Amino acid sequence: MDSARPAPRRRGRPGHDLDAVLAAAVRLFNARGYDATSMFDVAEALGITKSTLYHHVSGKEQLLAMAVDRAVDGLFEAAAQVRDQQNTATVRLQELVRRSVLVLAERLEFVTLLLRVHGNSEVEQHALARRREFDALATDLVKQAQAEGGIRADVEPATAARLLFGMVNSLIEWYRPERGHPETIAATVVRLAFDGLRTIDTTDDQDEQQEQ
Amino acid sequence: MDSARPAPRRRGRPGHDLDAVLAAAVRLFNARGYDATSMFDVAEALGITKSTLYHHVSGKEQLLAMAVDRAVDGLFEAAAQVRDQQNTATVRLQELVRRSVLVLAERLEFVTLLLRVHGNSEVEQHALARRREFDALATDLVKQAQAEGGIRADVEPATAARLLFGMVNSLIEWYRPERGHPETIAATVVRLAFDGLRTIDTTDDQDEQQEQ
DNA sequence: GTCTATACCTAGATAGAC
DNA sequence: GTCTATCTAGGTATAGAC
Numbered sequence: 001m002d003s004a005r006p007a008p009r010r011r012g013r014p015g016h017d018l019d020a021v022l023a024a025a026v027r028l029f030n031a032r033g034y035d036a037t038s039m040f041d042v043a044e045a046l047g048i049t050k051s052t053l054y055h056h057v058s059g060k061e062q063l064l065a066m067a068v069d070r071a072v073d074g075l076f077e078a079a080a081q082v083r084d085q086q087n088t089a090t091v092r093l094q095e096l097v098r099r100s101v102l103v104l105a106e107r108l109e110f111v112t113l114l115l116r117v118h119g120n121s122e123v124e125q126h127a128l129a130r131r132r133e134f135d136a137l138a139t140d141l142v143k144q145a146q147a148e149g150g151i152r153a154d155v156e157p158a159t160a161a162r163l164l165f166g167m168v169n170s171l172i173e174w175y176r177p178e179r180g181h182p183e184t185i186a187a188t189v190v191r192l193a194f195d196g197l198r199t200i201d202t203t204d205d206q207d208e209q210q211e212q
Numbered sequence: 213m214d215s216a217r218p219a220p221r222r223r224g225r226p227g228h229d230l231d232a233v234l235a236a237a238v239r240l241f242n243a244r245g246y247d248a249t250s251m252f253d254v255a256e257a258l259g260i261t262k263s264t265l266y267h268h269v270s271g272k273e274q275l276l277a278m279a280v281d282r283a284v285d286g287l288f289e290a291a292a293q294v295r296d297q298q299n300t301a302t303v304r305l306q307e308l309v310r311r312s313v314l315v316l317a318e319r320l321e322f323v324t325l326l327l328r329v330h331g332n333s334e335v336e337q338h339a340l341a342r343r344r345e346f347d348a349l350a351t352d353l354v355k356q357a358q359a360e361g362g363i364r365a366d367v368e369p370a371t372a373a374r375l376l377f378g379m380v381n382s383l384i385e386w387y388r389p390e391r392g393h394p395e396t397i398a399a400t401v402v403r404l405a406f407d408g409l410r411t412i413d414t415t416d417d418q419d420e421q422q423e424q
Numbered sequence: 425g426t427c428t429a430t431a432c433c434t435a436g437a438t439a440g441a442c
Numbered sequence: 443g444t445c446t447a448t449c450t451a452g453g454t455a456t457a458g459a460c
Contacts, residue, residue: 166382
């Protein structure tokens with residue numbers, strides 16, 4: 001469930017389990033790009049040969065598929081949790097942003113890979129389709145929030161949604177676990193997105209924590 | 213100076229000029245990724261053979277270098293224009309955001325390529341270094357704006373700058389010329405970033421245009 | 425300025441021994 | 443589960459004729 005470094009290694013003796021292989025692959029895919037990373041590179045990072053790597057996985061694409069699935073699943077779990085809430089659309093939109101940030105932070109490497117997919121294969125096209133699904137869902141929530149008067153209506157819903165989640169997604173470029181708790185950064189993103197950068201005079205949000 | 217489609221073709225008779233070659237290459241690099249695009253693909257898009265392509269350019273990396281240079285140059289020109297203004301840091305930050313959006317929109321394909329570089333070669337590392345320079349410059353402006361009380365000080369300058377320009381940069385994922393004038397989208401980004409999504413009661417900004 | 429032909433290399437993936 | 447050896451496809455780049 002986690003992409004942590006130490007590699008749990010379940011039972012096989014000296015062997016690497018699938019999670020360890022995936023973690024090493026995804027790390028390289030993100031650092032150099034999927035296409036620029038060879039199966040030799042992945043094998044080398046694990047201290048094994050290419051052939052041994054192929055004993056663990058069916059091919060390069062399988063690694064990509066597993067990674068983007070973990071990212072997509074996380075995002076849709078967040079969306080499902082938000083959908084089942086009994087709040088206003090505006091609050092649910094805030095919640096979706098917050099939970100999206102948490103997913104990004106906790107599955108950072110998987111989401112990073114997802115957001116860089118081009119559509120060059122069936123696997124990549126499927127990933128893009130699910131991303132579009134998520135975008136549509138977010139846009140719809142923005143539309144509802146505008147209709148109930150919770151957020152400004154002078155911006156196209158699709159535009160607002162894309163800028164909003166563009167800000168969220170930009171986290172993959174610089175967020176690292178050392179830079180603070182996911183919950184803290186999530187709160188910062190929500191605050192900035194909804195209240196803006198400008199100095200606020202009337203503070204209706206009392207938890208003014210200095211970030212990090 | 214522009215990356216327009218029709219390809220000026222200066223003098224050589226049936227020949228392609230460098231700008232046309234670059235435009236075709238960059239379009240493919242963005243659509244499939246730099247590494248996933250072969251020189252054959254570029255040649256095919258131009259209706260010539262690989263060898264002929266190599267008559268025009270020294271190699272694949274030269275195409276990448278030219279593209280990212282156009283992007284970087286645009287961003288630093290914007291930064292230089294802002295630096296020479298006699299405004300408050302807050303207004304200059306707004307101006308940097310606005311002009312950055314304009315550069316993104318006008319050099320969309322070049323900037324897209326720039327923002328996807330990994331650092332796999334000298335060319336890419338140089339591009340990354342210049343991006344970091346721009347980030348530092350933006351962070352500094354945020355710090356100044358906070359010091360003069362123009363924007364909220366309860367967020368780390370580096371965090372605010374990265375989220376702010378993360379929103380700006382996310383434009384490359386969805387902005388297309390058909391979606392509206394660059395100036396319009398730039399105004400929307402500035403409004404959203406500085407005033408937030410939340411409904412505003414007191415409108416101190418009178419140009420409330422419905423976007424697109 | 426464009427072509428055909430090709431050198432040279434690295435990629436993904438497999439065979440089969442241990 | 444891991445290895446060495448190898449197949450095959452496709453990549454960048456060049457030589458040299460027209």
